[in-house]
Amino acid sequence: MQSRLDLFIDRMVSQRACLNAGAAMVANMQGPVFELGLGNGRTYHHMCSILPISDIFVFERAVASHPDSTPPDDQLMLGDVYDTLPLALDRFGPTARLVHADLGGHNRSKNDVFARAISPYVEPLLAKGGVMVASDKMYFETMTEVALPEHAVHGRCFIYQK
Amino acid sequence: MQSRLDLFIDRMVSQRACLNAGAAMVANMQGPVFELGLGNGRTYHHMCSILPISDIFVFERAVASHPDSTPPDDQLMLGDVYDTLPLALDRFGPTARLVHADLGGHNRSKNDVFARAISPYVEPLLAKGGVMVASDKMYFETMTEVALPEHAVHGRCFIYQK
Numbered sequence: 001m002q003s004r005l006d007l008f009i010d011r012m013v014s015q016r017a018c019l020n021a022g023a024a025m026v027a028n029m030q031g032p033v034f035e036l037g038l039g040n041g042r043t044y045h046h047m048c049s050i051l052p053i054s055d056i057f058v059f060e061r062a063v064a065s066h067p068d069s070t071p072p073d074d075q076l077m078l079g080d081v082y083d084t085l086p087l088a089l090d091r092f093g094p095t096a097r098l099v100h101a102d103l104g105g106h107n108r109s110k111n112d113v114f115a116r117a118i119s120p121y122v123e124p125l126l127a128k129g130g131v132m133v134a135s136d137k138m139y140f141e142t143m144t145e146v147a148l149p150e151h152a153v154h155g156r157c158f159i160y161q162k
Numbered sequence: 163m164q165s166r167l168d169l170f171i172d173r174m175v176s177q178r179a180c181l182n183a184g185a186a187m188v189a190n191m192q193g194p195v196f197e198l199g200l201g202n203g204r205t206y207h208h209m210c211s212i213l214p215i216s217d218i219f220v221f222e223r224a225v226a227s228h229p230d231s232t233p234p235d236d237q238l239m240l241g242d243v244y245d246t247l248p249l250a251l252d253r254f255g256p257t258a259r260l261v262h263a264d265l266g267g268h269n270r271s272k273n274d275v276f277a278r279a280i281s282p283y284v285e286p287l288l289a290k291g292g293v294m295v296a297s298d299k300m301y302f303e304t305m306t307e308v309a310l311p312e313h314a315v316h317g318r319c320f321i322y323q324k
Contacts, residue, residue: 003208
């Protein structure tokens with residue numbers, strides 16, 4: 001049986017592989033990149049290493065990240081995602097080229113409820129050809145699940161494209 | 163440049179590889195196994211998957227682990243390690259076959275100060291042939307650093323044997 005450490009490593013390795021693949025898929029597109037949830041900022045830090053920092057907007061309820069992984073104030077959408085995602089749609093329209101979300105709680109059924117609830121908030125933000133990388137299965141109507149890249153573990157990360 | 167996610171994955175992958183290697187090195191020995199620091203219990207959960215749970219004692223100031231990764235009360239040494247490690251030496255003598263410590267703060271120089279301070283508290287606990295797996299370089303007088311196993315990244319984990 002896999003330990004929690006095994007599962008966690010699979011999740012982190014898959015997340016990195018899928019983010020790298022997602023960034024490559026949208027390399028020729030314009031438009032903002034959205035990170036849903038900042039946490040300690042490790043993943044945001046990685047996104048900043050593969051994408052222009054000025055394109056990345058972070059949605060977070062309250063910032064508690066490592067100082068070297070904290071977005072500039074004007075790229076932080078502070079508040080509940082059910083409020084801030086509609087505000088982002090008003091501001092940006094359907095222009096996002098990449099969205100990442102690590103719902104990442106310990107409770108998979110709770111994550112699934114959250115994934116179902118936020119899917120319709122995320123889907124309209126993406127441009128045609130835009131990509132969503134998620135730690136959980138999402139529930140989209142106009143986006144297609146695409147094959148995982150090398151090193152990503154089936155079921156630990158998901159990639160969708162509009 | 164490596165992102166914080168890259169470094170973190172290297173550290174987790176190295177930790178698992180070194181713990182698996184350490185457990186194999188002491189497979190024919192008796193004696194307790196000590197986990198210094200429980201955190202959310204992910205590494206303890208892994209240790210329980212490769213070693214008998216009844217052998218593993220955890221040193222922690224205050225338990226804040228995931229419910230499925232919390233040691234039984236009588237295998238928890240609650241308090242400051244500068245108090246509980248000497249108590250463990252009184253109780254067990256130099257019998258430990260495996261000790262793991264993830265000092266794991268963000269601040270490497272602070273980790274190094276802690277590693278220097280705690281090394282003389284750890285060293286006498288180990289039996290002859292016993293192994294220490296650490297996230298940082300330790301400062302031992304009677305233990306030898308041994309080569310890392312496959313998948314472990316140089317500088318992200320250390321193995322010492324008495």
